[in-house]
Amino acid sequence: MDKSEKLALTLSGALLVVFFGAIMYAAMAKNIDVPTCITDMDPFTTDTLFQTGPDSYELQMVARMWAFQPSTVRLPVGSTVDLYVTSQDIIHGFKIEQHNVNLMAIPGAINYMRVTFNKPGEFLFACHEFCGAAHHTMAGRFIIEEGGS
Amino acid sequence: MNEETFRFSKSNRTLIAVLIIIPMVLLFIGVYGGLMQTLFRAGIIQSDPFVGGDYYKGLTFHGVLNAIVFTTFFAVAFANALIPYSLKKALNSKVAWTAGILMLVGSVMAAIMTLIGEATVLYTFYPPLKAHPLFYIGLTLLVVGSWVASANWVPMYLAWRKENPGKKTPMAVVGLFTTFIVWFIATLAVAVEILFMLLPWSLGLIDEINVMLARTLFWFFGHPLVYFWLLPAYVMYYVFLPKISGGKLYSDMAGRLVFMMFIVFSVPVGTHHQYMDPAISSQWKLLHGIFTFAVALPSLITAFTLAASLEYSGKKNGGKGLFGWMWKLPYFDKEKWFFAYMITGLLIFIFGGIGGIINASYQMNTIVHNTAWVPGHFHLTVAGPVMLAFLGGSLYLISQFMNKEVRLKAWALFSPYVYTIGLLIMSYGLKIGGLMGMPRRTNTGASYANPDSILFQADWMIYINLTVVGGVIMFVGIVMYITSFFTTVFSKSKEGEAEITFPISEPLHDEPATWLRNFKPYIVIAIILIVLSYTPVIYDVLQATYGGSLPYSPDSPVPLR
């Protein structure tokens, strides 16, 4: 291996290590993670939303052909939501516009992510996995309102 | 210098031509589907003559024909040509034809089921959407055919090694064996998924299916699948490109190292497609993420080695200074049209590679997963470098094996440039749209891009329209290619019997690299890594899922039984 080749190899390796370090930093220090295995939750078949603290909520969402239930969720600014998603039929997908939430809704499993809504506004979530003939109409919105709850 | 030539039997020449021409027709149907998709998505059309109003049937065609059928056929045809050539050994034509026929029958079965609307499940065929059993059987035959084809090359290679002790295996053979070793390991998982889960379930022999398990097996296959696409292109880059550009391969060892690294790291990474899935612990997702970064390394080495090789060629052609060599490459040399297919691919792959690292970056995947970003990304890989290399390779193979002179060379030469311009525009539209939240696999024209719909997203429109502009330009590029291709196919053959030759590069730096001479240790390491990385994932999936799923059709929310 000649000198420039060694250098290129080292730099490439170093670049990847730096990228990976950034991922670890985000995971460890900033707590930004991907969904993990949920085993402490009973399967649910209907949607519920309830308050668990002054600014915190738990939302159990059900995806089915071709709607999310609930499809409109109104919450005050500053709410933190423990979001559980499952599917009643086939695979669906769920991503909230402008927020770090992206979950596959899969029958036979429960998916989870926590999200905080810091901005008022309407945030679309469109089903992003092909789920049949009317897949493109399957969507909903979080409506985040200014002022107290 | 006189090129080495090799004679193939007539039957083998015909087979290789068939394995190139039929998938080319299918690719053209698939690409037409791609153009229609961009029009559907923008709301410009609501139906087309081929699939009617069923966007998703068209999308299934597009994915299956372009990404699975065309690629597999090309890889097999290419190896059928290049392995015998490199080893100077005759191909067993009975086995090769059996393989080819299995693949053809399988593809036609899968295509017919899709066409009659019995398999609108997209190319990932996730349950519990159910396809007709013949769709699954067709895909199985395609895969089994490719196994039979590759089994044919093993005795040739073993005999060659016996006859040539201490000699380095030709780079082309190393690359192609790598391709098919990766393919074999990967397809085992999808074979299990189809034969033990999807097929019996689709036939009604079993009632329910574990959707997460099927999905996990699919992605065990699905990631290495992308290397199965990429590796034949790498073979062309390492073996042909330096020679065609007028120089030598910068480092022989780098090439060999790259291929071995692909054997080791191609498979234990599949869960990076499931970062957003339930029922898999995040630490195992992270582990697959680490291996994904490891498999990025051979591509970075490749970038260096190829750039260094091109620099050498450019300087030999009279290029001066730090960057002067860049202008001394045969970009617009009609006789070297093949170069255009490789250089455009490499340019596109810069963007494809960066996008890939973004997707692989664990949490960052949250922003892009399943948005339009993703097709934006993989058109810069599979529909970029891979397809362009395969198109260049197909035209070359057809001219060699049918003993023809390439016709309409100017069309063939400019096609990849036109296509690249369109591709960059389309991918830009898809990627930015995706970052704004636009979902993939979605007929946006019927909702998000329809001003009369309550779901209308005005700020996505400019990006959706960009995909139309890009898609039309890409299509024009492909039409230019297809015109040259079929004009060549139907032109008069040259006098005499075909003597096959390939532009094989010599190395500039050549080292013994004895530790890279044998596949075995690398296959063993790969198996160990696969067991280590997949055991916990499968365990999680089995213990964190409940119930099974009945089959569904895409047309109704009520299960089929």
Ligand code: HEM
């Ligand atoms: C004129 C050329 C092409 C155009 C205009 C085009 C356009 C598109 C578009 C707009 C999508 C996204 C559809 C959606 O997510 O709703 C798509 C998906 C896709 N394309 Fe292409 N494409 C072209 C060529 C190719 C080629 C050559 C390949 C492979 C070799 C390819 C492979 C794929 C695959 C695998 C998908 C994903 C299908 C799925 O999500 O199930 N495309 N294409």
Ligand SMILES: [Cu+2]
């Ligand atoms: Cu859906």
Ligand SMILES: [Cu+2]
């Ligand atoms: Cu992957």
